[in-house]
Each structure stands twice: as C-alpha cells, then as structure tokens.
Amino acid sequence: MPIRIYVPKDACAIACGADEVAEAIAAVSLVRNEPVEIVRNGSRGMLWLEPMIEVVTTDGRIAYGPVEAGDVEGLFAAGFLTGADHALRIGKPEEHPFLAKQTRLTFARCGIIDPASYEDYRAHGGYRGLERALTLGPAGIIEEVKTSGLRGRGGAGFPTAIKWKTVADAKGDQKYIVCNADEGDSGTFADRMIMEGDPFELIEGMTIAGIAVGATKGYVYTRSEYPHAIWAMEKAVEVARANGMLGANIAGSPYSFDMEVRMGAGAYVCGEETALLDSLEGKRGTVRAKPPLPAHKGLFQKPTVINNVLSLTAVPHILADGGQFYADFGMGRSRGTMPIQIAGNVKFGGLFETAFGITLGELVNDIGGGTATGKPVKAAQVGGPLGAYVPTWQFDLPFDYESFAAKDALIGHGGIVVFDESSDLAKMARFAMEFCSVESCGKCTPCRIGSTRGVELMDKIIAGERVTANLATLTDLCQTMKLGSLCALGGFTPYPVLSALNHFPEDFGAPPRVVLEAAE
C-alpha cells in the first residue's frame, strides 16, 4: 500500500517551493522503492510553515515543514513515512496551537481534503447545507440566514439576508448570483485560499443563494493575479457539473443553477460591487451611482445578489447546522466567525478563523508572534489599502464591525498587515493617495482629482514645505474625499492617511502628539 502524503498546491505553498517538493518526493520514493501517493491539498493556513507536508500514518496525519526539495532525502532517511522524528517535524497539525485556538467553520475542510475531489468534499460534510436548503425552500433559507446574523464579509457588513430578500422579492425574468472574488486588498488572501483549498464550498454557497432568490446563473469574478484559484475553481465547477450539482435539476430537485468563473484585468476598483458588474458586462470598471441597487438592477440590469466569497462560503454551514448555531459565535452585532488574515512583517503569518471579539493585540502579538524582523510593532493596517493604521496603544480593540468603526477604523475583509518601528507612515500615507490616484475609476471628482492633489500635498509635506499649512489642507481634502466620493475607494482612502497623521504626526514633520487615546 502506498503511503499517502499531502503536499499543498495552495499558491502560497507553490510560491515557497511546494511543486519542487512534490517532485522530489516522487523521485526519491522511486529510488528508494518506498511507494507513496501524493495528494495536492489546500493550505491549513499556517503559512510560515509552507510548504507543510503531511504524511498519513497509523497515528493520523503528521506534518513536517517548512520543507524544501533538498530536505526530502533526509526526511525519507529519517523515516518520515511512519511519522518519525526530524528537525522539521511539527506533529499533528490540528494540535498545533495556531490551529487548536481557532474556530473553523468556513475553513473547516481547507487543507484537509483534496480540493478537486467531489467525493472528499461529500465525505467531509459537503452539500449537507444544500440538502437541508432543498427541504426548507427559498423563504426558509432566507429565514435561516437571517437568524445567523451573517453580514457581508467583503467589508461593508451589510446583512446578507436583507440583500437576498430584496432580490427574492424583485421581479425579473433572469436573476444572477455574483460572487465578488476580486480580492485586491493587500494583506488579504482568504478568498484565494478557500477557492484553492475548498472550491466546492463556494459552489455550494452560490447554489443555495440561487435557490433562495430564484437565480439560475452565477458568476465568480476573480483576479488575473490569482491563476491558481481560477484553475481550482474551474476544475471544481466542471466536477460539480459532472456530478449533477450544477446545471438543470440540481441533485434531482426542481431547481437549476449553473455558474462561470470570470477574470478581471488588474483593476483594483473592480472589487467595488458596481464597478465589478460593469466589468463583467464587458465595460470599463466604472462605479455606478446607487440607487438603483444591484439587488434591483444589477448585472445586465437584472436583479442580482452580489456577495463576497467569505459571505457565500459561510452559507453552507449556516444551512447545515442552523442559523442559531452560527449566531452563537461572535459579539454584539458581529455574529459568527471571521477568517482573519495575518500578514506583512509578522513572524507567524497565516489564516486565523475565529469568532468576532478577539482583540487586535492578541492577533498581532500572541498569535502572529510580533514582527518577523524582531523589531517592536509600530502599527497594523487593518482592512486593506483603505483601512486605518491602528497604533499599538489601540491594540485592545476587539475585532468587531462597530468597535472598529467607533475608532475611525474598519475591519474590511479581515486582513491585518503588521509594520515594525522602522516604517515611515508619512510614506505609507503618500502611497495610499498614490494608489487611489492610479486606481480611481475617474467617475467622481473627489476621488479622481482629490487623490492626485493628495499625492502632491504629501510630497510637499515629506519635503518639509509649509508643513502646518499643508497638513491642514490635507485634512480638509480628506474630509472632502470621505464625504463626497461615490464609492469606498475615494471615500476610504482618507482612513489610512488620517490615521497615520493622527497617530504618528512626527512622521509628517509635525510635533508628536500626546496620546489622547490613553486618557479615554
């Protein structure tokens, strides 16, 4: 019997050399005549350990990592096929503190199953949600999602059930489910990981959404920067179709639903839902004014549910185990779990799914282990390029939509980028403005022109030119962008800029601020 070895084909693992490791394992096993069966799984999310391989032993799966191709001979020699000791031996992955501390619902299967295997997905509880959804019917599904308290995981936090109900009630000969997988925020990779590690979960979530609102067609719009995710999704769509889980009469039911994967072309603004819809239609990714809402006039002017990957992948669990089960996790109005992504200059970076309410400090220092460089943490940018820089003295902030909003910050898509004390936040503020100016769709003036003026102001400030006056103008400009922009690109770019300025004025050549927050 060949021994089964899991070698991730998550893009992060591949970028760290997983393909070479898989080749080396196959080659060495031939030479040593010790047969192995290599399965390419997703990642468990302990990304500093990638490529992390797992050997199936009589004692369960035993992990080793980070493995390089050059380590493979030594692993065989040490007897890793029976789980023997080695300098790279991690032990049982599920007992590793990083995984043991998590509450995994959305990512429960990711890294465990073969993402291309329908049978594996089924064997690990896949399609239980859809089966129950079929017995509940459209109104029952929406009721269950309402009970769960699920809010849009893309960043806006809008209640998913209300969106679905609006589309269900809208009249239309054709309705659509569009999955926003245009995960352009730096520091986020949860969408990519789930598409590569458990793509059927997204298919199941979209199918349930389709049944709930009466949509028969779905699109996953993802990024050209994510070729591995596209391959994994397309493969899974094909397999699901072959197994009768996409197409006409899904699983023998009266409902029909099919889907396609579409690729963007490097425009960040297409992560904004209305720009995404225009891009899907084959237009420039220009933001639309709302109303009309996409729920009424979305893709091709038809009623459309547009949800983030993480919202849709939460749905199968909500249906399988009931909305109340999901709602029992979390705090305040943030219910359920959030797959949080810890990245940047951090020692233990990865995917950490947990109930809302955990503090930022726990995430960065206890779980993330502080900076990779070993220098003290200066700040963490939470929520992507449009998220605020949170200073260490606010690290008691609980991960919750409302708590972050109260501090002029946002949790966005759950990405945390850690910066050490050598970072210059004036430079990062300039970058935020520059990024906005490059990526602005150009429709509204505050974003299109404001961001360019913002870069010019930052250049003057960094050069030490009339700093006080220019900072006052910058603050005023940010206010205009925040209130006057059509979408979150122009509207939220002030968050990183103003948070950097307010918390670290010394980086901008202004006198350091006595920490007012401490007095609160």
Added chain:
Amino acid sequence: MPHYEPWSDERARAVIDEFTHLEGPLMPMLHAVQETFGHVPDAVVPMLAEKLNVSRAEVHGVVTFYHDFRHEPAGRHVLKLCRAEACQAAGGDALAEHAEHKLGCKLGETTADGRVTVEPIYCLGLCATAPSAMLDGRIVARLNERRLDALIAEAQS
C-alpha cells in the same frame, strides 16, 4: 518563456469567435487576444467593435482602462514585483530598488535589450510570506536579494 503568435486577421477573428456565446464576452475576448498575440493590437479594436455592435471608442475605452492589457508587446520575460502594503512592510521597497538598479530600468519599463519587462503588481495574495514576485506567471514568495538575483539572472538568460 511565453510564446506568442504573429498577428493575423484571420487568427484574431477565430480567437474572438470562441467567446461569442458568452454573456458580456468582451473581457474574455481581450484576455484571449492578449494570450495569443502577447498584446492587444489596435487592429483588433474595430473587429471587436463590429462583433459586439459597439463603437470603436467603447472598445478602446475598455482596453485602456485595465492595467493588464498591453498596447505594445512586453519584453521576452516579464518580472512583476509586488509593491502593495504587506510586501512594503516586509522590505519590498529595497528589493524594487535593487531590481531597478540591476536591470537598469524603472518599474514599468523594459530593458534596452528587450529581454526583461519589470512591472509593479498590486498583491499576489501571498502576503503572509512577503515579499513576493511573479516571473512569467510563476510565483515566488519569501523574496530576498539572493532569490531576486536568481530570478533576474533567469530572466536575462
């Protein structure tokens, strides 16, 4: 190294025709054109306009909106360096400067010998193992000066 076909009207029409059955086919068509010819030549714009019954201006507007679509062919190899926040936090600035110095051209440009185009990219989703890069579609994480030098050497060969 990617291989692209020389421009041909007939071939371009065939590539476009593969997608006519789709809803909103323009983006998949443009991607396919670029995959075939290495860039989106001006000659394809009127073809697409006619096929989709839209104006040339509209097609031109779409082509020029998206960063991915090239008006000119790139160098023989394309090296993309992630310049987004997580990679900046992990030392990406110094690596970008190093690459520019080593190649003798700025990000967004092609070396004088036409071998390497070096470009910024905004996030490969490898943010926990930053900094990252992509050479002709192959992704590399945990980039340091030694790894970057190896990538540059490979691209220049």
